[in-house]
Amino acid sequence: MDDKDRELMDRYVYQVVRRLPKDQRDDVSMELKELIGDMAEEKGSVREALVALGDPAEFAKKYAGESRYLIGPLYIDTYWKVLKIALMCVLIAVFSITLAQGIIERYEPGLFTDLGSIIGFFTHIFSTTLSSTISSALGVFATVTIVFMVMEHYKVDLDEGKNVVWTIDDLSKKEPGSKANVTGMSAEWTPDRLTPVPGKKAMLPRGDSIADIVFSVIFGAILIFTPYILGVVWFIEDDEIGKGVMTIPIFNLDKWNLILPVFLISLLAGLTDAILRVIIGRYNLKVMVSSIVSGFIQIVCWIIALKVLPIWNPNFGNELRRFIDSEFGAMDFATYFDPVRFSNIILVLAIFGLAVEMIVTVVRTLRYGLDEGKAR
Amino acid sequence: MGTDKGLIDSLRLELRRGTLVLSVLSRTDEPKYGYALVQSLLDMGVPIDPNTLYPLLRRLESQGLLISEWETDGPKPRKYYRRTPFGTEIYRELRNEWNQMAGAMELLMKEES
Incomplete structure (x- = not known):
């Protein structure tokens, strides 16, 4: 040689x-x-x-x-499922928000009178919506893929519960034989492990949870990006100010850096619970615990937001009155805005709604969801 | 026709894959270096690509079935592989399994023809 x-x-x-x-x-x-x-x-x-x-x-x-797998057979099913849900939620949210944002920013009265500005208006809306939808789709795709690549690389054990969100994924793969993972019985499989096929009443309606997810993402995105559109929105045509969209935000945007995190924690709790419901797909112990925990987190957040933080725009009442006066003439009776009473009403509704959901979950779990592992 | 060729190749590969471990274990009761193993398997009518065998040897070593040692005395360093006692144990079990399977397969295909 x-x-x-x-x-x-x-x-x-x-x-x-x-x-x-x-x-x-x-x-x-x-x-x-x-x-x-x-x-x-x-x-x-x-x-x-x-x-x-x-x-x-x-x-x-x-x-x-x-070890050459980017995402190996162990994770690929979960990967597709999570990717589909994440893409769907984010796309619906981004699409509707950019659409609404585009309309609010560009719309002005009298716009639809000449063809040129109509075309301009729709081209603008179409291009911004399309570009942000595509870029967020790529973002979601990249994020989900990277998370799973890391899981693959470190062979994160889905059974061990190192990560709250991902543990449960594994359930869906093994359901209905997953009792072993829940209780940590011996690894040997026997036919006794076979759980009854969940009855119709034990199934979680997937559509409801997906609607929850989509709503949470949309609402979260609005709160983060465009909190000012929550309130009274109208179009003006004024000689002094010009044409455009006016808003009276209902929230106290001066204190937004205090208020936003509370909202987001609450939404995140709800979102985690909803994702878990979609993935597990039936009432069981995990769903019940998650529902109770998430429910309490949300109730605490609502109480903090409504009773502790200065959540409402302190000028909302005055501005609303001025707006209504200028638009419709004086109508005193309609413009009374009492923040404390408003907070109380919302708090009662929120707690009521969350309590109903928690009770329904607990009752259904106890009635239909605990028969895993028992031969009936 | 191209797909048939590809299909046959991939099925053949699949069929052979399981036998490779057995083939290697059968030849490593005495220490052997990689290319000698390639040759001795080929002589017995079991061709194996070096780029399949070398990674396989490492895998079997990591599973505790083989043990390796560098022999640096000769004109060039050589890595010798040999079965561990555990490897021998596994080899015997696999061999029994193979004998049964081969008998059964023969029976199956005799009926076929």
Whole structure:
């Protein structure tokens, strides 16, 4: 073997080992040099030996074995499911928000009188909606994929419950035989493990949970990006101010950095619960616990938001009165806005709604959801 | 026709894959270096690509079935693989399994023809 052959061999070996984990490189490279030397002797030249071995990248793949998966068989089902739900929610939310935003920013009275501005209006709305929908779809795709790549890389065990959101995914894959994971019984599978097919009443309506998710994402995005449109919105045409959209925000935007986190925590609690419901798909212990925890978090958030924080725009009443006076003439009776009473009404409604949901979940779980593992 | 060829190839590969471990274990009661193993398997009518065998040897070592040692005395360093006692145990079990399977398959296909 002359220097030229050695150079060729070194290049080949390098192309293989550079694709391998560091701790294997030295050993594999010695091993490959031995192999190439032996093959060269038999085949007549190093070149022939390398041709027989083929593409170094393919060779390296064989060394790396199964760890070459970006997202392996263990996670791929969950990956598709999560990706679909995430894409759907974000796309619906982004689409409707950018659409609404575009209309509010660009619309002005009298717009629809000439063709040029109509076309301009729709082109603008179409392009902004399309571009933000596409870019957020790519964002969602990338995020979900990266999360699963990391899980694949570290082989995050879905059964162990290291991550609250992802544990439950595994359930859906193994349901209805998942009792073992829940109670940690021995790993041996026996037919006793077979749980009854969940009755219709034990199933969670998937549409409801998806609607919850979509709503949470839309509402969350509005709260983050355009909280000012929540309130009274109208179009004006005024000689002094000009044409455009006016809003009286109902929330206290001066204190928004205090209020927003509380809203988001509440939404996140609801969102986590809804995602879990979609993935599990039936009433069971996990759904019940999640529902209670998420319900209480949301109730606490509502109480903090409505009773502790200065949530309402302090000028809302005055501005509303002025607006109504200017638009419709004086109508005192309609403009009375009492923030304390308003807060109380909303708080009662929110707690009532959440309590009903929690009670329904608990009752249904106790009645239909606990028969896993019991042969009825 | 191209797809038929591809299909046959991939089915053949699948069929062979399971036998490779058994083939390697059968030849490693004495220490052998990689390319000698390729040759000795080929002589017995079991061709195996070096780029399949070498990674397989490492895998079997990591599973505790083989043990390796670098022999640096000769003109060039060689890595010798040999079965561990555990490897021998596994090999015997797999061999029994194979014998049963081979018998059964023969019976199955005799009826067929």
